[in-house]
Amino acid sequence: MWKYEFVPVDLLEKDLQIRSEKVEHLLRELSDEKVVVNRRKGYFGTSFTFTGLSLYSIWRLVERGEVKMLGKLMGEGKESTVYNCLTGYGESVIKFHRVGHPAFKKVKEKRDYGTYHFSVLAVRSAKNEYNALRRLYGYVNVPRPFAWEGNAVLMELIDANELYRVKLENPEHVLDLILDEVREMYRAGVIHGDLSQFNILINEEGIWIIDFPQYVTRDSEISEDFLLRDLNNMLNYFRKNYGIEKDINQVLMFVKKQ
Ligand SMILES: Nc1ncnc2c1ncn2[C@@H]1O[C@H](COP(=O)(O)OP(=O)(O)O)[C@@H](O)[C@H]1O
Ligand SMILES: [Mg+2]
Structure with a gap:
């Protein structure tokens, strides 16, 4: 699947040491179960569905x-x-x-x-x-x-709620906790890249950051843009929902200070 959008049956035949008629038969059954999608365009090929x-x-x-x-x-x-x-x-x-x-x-x-x-x-x-x-x-x-x-x-498993679902009693404190974590991430060389009220979990014990597939490292070209966007997302959320005003430049300085 690294090379083909639809993997040729010939390859599977070689790899699996099964005759191509048998492979095609199996693939048709798997297709009925919505595990693969087959295509006959020039050649018989197959690819995984999300379920597969x-x-x-x-x-x-x-x-x-x-x-x-x-x-x-x-x-x-x-x-x-x-x-x-x-x-x-x-x-x-x-x-x-x-x-x-x-x-x-x-x-x-x-x-x-x-x-x-x-x-x-x-x-x-x-x-x-x-x-x-x-x-x-x-x-x-x-x-x-x-x-x-x-x-x-x-x-x-984090037994907690997404931030956007919770009405905070101490929003200033929670924002500080979040900024502390962003700072620790930065120190570890990581910028989240999709930080938002949907990707923060919270309970009485604290906060957790989740959802990292798009992360970038600090030395990447886009890291500054990502960091700025992450911080603006957070500041906007707390401004709109809790009327908290924080200066983005000061926050940026706090996060980047070693
Ligand atoms: N480790 C976890 N513990 C508890 N719930 C989680 C965990 N990871 C994800 N979830 C739940 O699944 C949802 C989707 O996960 P997320 O990592 O944000 O992926 P997506 O890219 O689909 O937003 C989260 O909003 C959260 O409710
Ligand atoms: Mg998410």
Whole structure:
């Protein structure tokens, strides 16, 4: 799938050591189950659907002994589907990335995905998120990452609400907590890139930052723009909802001060 939008059956035949008629038969059955999409244009080719890719990923995690049981659907974000699940670490969540999926055209147009099949983008997105969490866990309040496979990331379950759902009693304090985390992220060399009231979880114990596939490192060309946008998002949210005024330049200085 890294090379072809539709993987040729000939290749599968060679790889799997199964006759092409048999492969085609299996692929037709998988297509009926909506696990793959087949195409006969010049050649017989196939590609994963979001369901197929997610099944593949969870199968690998089950094989590795990481996932023991899949639980209920917890949330459908704009670029993912998140399920509760049981692992050796206890109750966890599994996030299936679906970035670049044809059903999410708007998202696709906003960023430049070239001509890659969505599987490639979804796998890359999951890997990025796993890398970011690994890099940040221990320094920043993020869910503990457990494993990555295909388009799936296995991580700690945070029992908290999204910031936008909560009416805060102490908004100044919460904004300070958020800015502290942004600063710690920056110190660790990471800029979130999609920081908003939807990607911050909160309960009585504190706040957590989630949703990292689009993160950039501090040395990237766009890091300053991303940081400024993240901070403006937060300041705007707290201004609109709680009337808190903070100077963006001072906040920027605070975050970048070593
Ligand atoms: N570790 C987690 N613990 C609890 N809930 C989570 C966790 N990760 C994600 N969620 C829930 O799933 C939703 C979507 O996840 P998110 O990482 O923001 O992906 P998306 O890109 O789809 O917005 C979140 O808004 C949150 O409600
Ligand atoms: Mg999100």
